[in-house]
Amino acid sequence: MRILMFGSTGQVAREIERRAPVVSLSREDVDLTDPADCAEAVRAEAPDVVINAAAYTAVDQAESDEITAARVNGEAPGAMARACADLGIPFIHISTDYVFDGTGDVPFSPDAPTGPLGAYGRTKLAGEEAVRAAGGPHAIIRTSWVVSAHGKNFVKTMLKLGAERDRLTIVADQVGGPTPAADIAELCLAAASQLIEAPEKSGTYHLSGGPDVSWADFAREIFAQSGITCEVVDIPTSDFPTPAKRPANSRMDNSATEATFGLPRPDWRVGLAAILAELQAEEG
Ligand SMILES: NC(=O)C1=CN([C@@H]2O[C@H](COP(=O)(O)OP(=O)(O)OC[C@H]3O[C@@H](n4cnc5c(N)ncnc54)[C@H](OP(=O)(O)O)[C@@H]3O)[C@@H](O)[C@H]2O)C=CC1
Ligand SMILES: Cc1cn([C@H]2C[C@H](O)[C@@H](COP(=O)(O)OP(=O)(O)O[C@H]3O[C@@H](C)C(=O)[C@@H](O)[C@H]3O)O2)c(=O)[nH]c1=O
Ligand SMILES: [Mg+2]
Numbered sequence: 001m002r003i004l005m006f007g008s009t010g011q012v013a014r015e016i017e018r019r020a021p022v023v024s025l026s027r028e029d030v031d032l033t034d035p036a037d038c039a040e041a042v043r044a045e046a047p048d049v050v051i052n053a054a055a056y057t058a059v060d061q062a063e064s065d066e067i068t069a070a071r072v073n074g075e076a077p078g079a080m081a082r083a084c085a086d087l088g089i090p091f092i093h094i095s096t097d098y099v100f101d102g103t104g105d106v107p108f109s110p111d112a113p114t115g116p117l118g119a120y121g122r123t124k125l126a127g128e129e130a131v132r133a134a135g136g137p138h139a140i141i142r143t144s145w146v147v148s149a150h151g152k153n154f155v156k157t158m159l160k161l162g163a164e165r166d167r168l169t170i171v172a173d174q175v176g177g178p179t180p181a182a183d184i185a186e187l188c189l190a191a192a193s194q195l196i197e198a199p200e201k202s203g204t205y206h207l208s209g210g211p212d213v214s215w216a217d218f219a220r221e222i223f224a225q226s227g228i229t230c231e232v233v234d235i236p237t238s239d240f241p242t243p244a245k246r247p248a249n250s251r252m253d254n255s256a257t258e259a260t261f262g263l264p265r266p267d268w269r270v271g272l273a274a275i276l277a278e279l280q281a282e283e284g
Contacts, residue, residue: 001020001048001049001192001193001196002023002045002047002048002049003020003021003022003023003047003048003049003050003051003189003192004022004023004025004041004042004045004047004049004050004051005017005022005023005024005025005050005051005052005053006024006025006030006032006038006041006050006051006052006053006054006076006080007024007025007026007052007053007054007055008024008025008026009026009027009151010053010054010055010057010151011146011147011148011150011151011153011181012053012094012146012148012181012184012185012188013053013054014148014150014151014181015148015181015182015184015185016051016053016185016188016189018185019185019186019189020189022051023045023047025041027054029041032054032055032056032071032072032076033068033071033072033076034076035071035075035076035078035079035080036079038076038079038080038083039079039080039082039083040083042080042083042084042087043083043086043087046087047089048089048196049089049090049091049092049192049193049195049196050080050083050084050089050090050091050092051092051188051192052076052077052080052091052092052093052094053094053188054072055072055073055094055124056068056069056072056073056120056123057120058120059098059118059120059244059246060242060243060244061243062118062119062120062123062244063118063119063120063243063244064243065119066119066122066123069119069120069123070122070123070126072123073120073123073124073126073127074123074124074126074127074130075126075130076127077093077127077130077131078126078127078130078131078133078134080093081093081130081131081134081136081138082134082136084134084136084137084138085134085135085136086136088136088137089136089137089196090136090137090138090139090191090192090195090196090199090202091131091134091136091137091138091139092138092139092141092188092191092192092195093127093128093131093138093139093140093141094140094141094142094143094184094188095124095125095127095128095140095141095142095143095204096120096121096124096142096143096144097142097143097144097145097176097208097247097250097252098116098117098118098120098121098124098246098247098250099114099116099121099124099125099128099142100112100114100115100116100121100247100249100250101114101115101116101117101247102117102174102246102247102248102249102250103248103249104249105175105249105251106249106251107212107251107252107253107254108206108249108251108252108253109206109253109256110142110203110204110205110206110253110256111204117244117245117246117247118244118245118246119244120244128140128204132204137195137199137202138195138202139191139195139201139202139203139204139205140203140204140205141184141187141188141191141205141206141207141257142204142205142206142207142252143179143184143206143207143208144176144177144178144179144208144250144252145176145177145178145179145208145209145218145250146179146180146181146184147178147179147180147181147268147271147272147275148180148181148182148275149275149278149279149282154178154215154218154219154222155222155272155275155276158219158222158223159222159226159228159279161230162219162222162223162226162228162230163228165230166229166230166231167230167231167232167233168219168230168231168232168233169233169234169235169239169240170214170215170216170219170232170233170234170235171214171215171216171235171236171237171239171240172214172215172216172217172234172235172236173214173236173237173248174214174215174237174246174247174248174250175212175213175214175248175249175250175251176208176212176213176247176249176250176251176252177208177209177210177211177212177213177250177251177252177265177268178208178209178213178218178268178271178272179207179208179209179266179268179271180209180266180268180271180272180274180275182271182274183207183209183263183266183271184207186263187205187207187257187261187263190261190262190263191205191261194261201260201261203256203260205256205257205260205261206252206253206254206256206257207252207254207257207263207265207266208250208251208252208254208265209265209266209267209268209271210254210265210266210267210268211267212250212251214234216232216233216234216235219232220232221269221272222272225269225272225273225276226276
């Protein structure tokens with residue numbers, strides 16, 4: 001299976017590169033602000049499958065830079081997907097819980113109505129719609145709260161802040177599933193190989209780690225597992241103002257993912273232990 005991947009420095013891209021031989025394109029190779037370049041890269045490589053692991057992920061920054069976010073998260077995936085459809089090859093794309101409005105307290109199913117609260121979610125939703133409209137075989141994998149030993153994420157932020165402070169205030173009224181990038185990489189690769197054989201598996205799927213937790217409880221588990229002494233104080237979202245509004249309910253129903261691709265919902269506490277072990281090994 002010859003895989004072309006957009007992204008190489010990101011959390012998910014790095015975990016894919018660890019697991020499979022891929023031709024990966026960094027920002028220097030192809031900039032996603034140029035959708036026509038993305039399509040040309042697909043045509044030039046003519047692979048068996050394309051995975052898009054690149055995105056504009058700065059949620060607050062997107063509020064004041066929606067034009068760039070829309071190009072990277074909306075137009076570029078659309079151009080990639082159309083190039084794939086022309087070649088008749090599957091396109092694997094990653095999306096987010098932030099396409100939902102976060103109301104209620106039951107897990108969102110893949111066909112639940114969307115209603116993004118901010119620019120990042122709006123642009124990611126536009127990407128999903130463009131991928132579906134391209135009409136080729138595809139998997140849109142929505143995930144949430146991605147963590148790994150590399151890049152920017154909540155685990156790394158907590159390890160840094162927890163070492164500096166003995167008390168942190170963390171929002172407790174946003175609930176979702178932290179998801180190790182390693183598990184997303186596994187699903188992307190499973191979907192890639194299975195869609196080549198079975199394009200009828202095309203659709204939108206959810207992968208989020210379980211059990212669902214608040215950011216505050218997630219922080220507590222990070223400190224418990226890493227042996228850091230830092231008190232976590234629950235606060236409401238209203239006490240942590242940010243440019244972008246975030247969904248209160250990020251719970252996602254993973255059942256279709258397990259039924260279709262055979263991958264069960266991962267336990268993020270196990271993934272967290274692996275991430276902390278990797279970070280410790282790097283420190284030497
Ligand atoms: N992070 C999270 O919590 C979540 C992420 N997702 C989705 O998962 C996917 C992977 O996310 P994750 O691995 O965390 O992403 P990261 O933020 O770790 O990495 C983003 C990647 O996109 C690349 N990129 C950004 N802008 C451009 C551009 N203009 N041209 C080329 N490359 C660009 C970055 O390159 P460079 O290093 O050069 O900037 C980097 O490789 C994305 O689709 C994201 O929307 C979904 C839910 C949660
Ligand atoms: C650092 C800090 C954060 N928080 C809150 C803010 C926010 O609600 C929550 C998480 O902060 P982050 O900045 O990591 O959140 P954010 O960047 O919004 O994370 C999101 O990224 C995008 C790309 C996605 O697709 C989402 O699934 C989600 O992972 O923690 C506190 O309450 N106290 C703190 O000290
Ligand atoms: Mg962030």
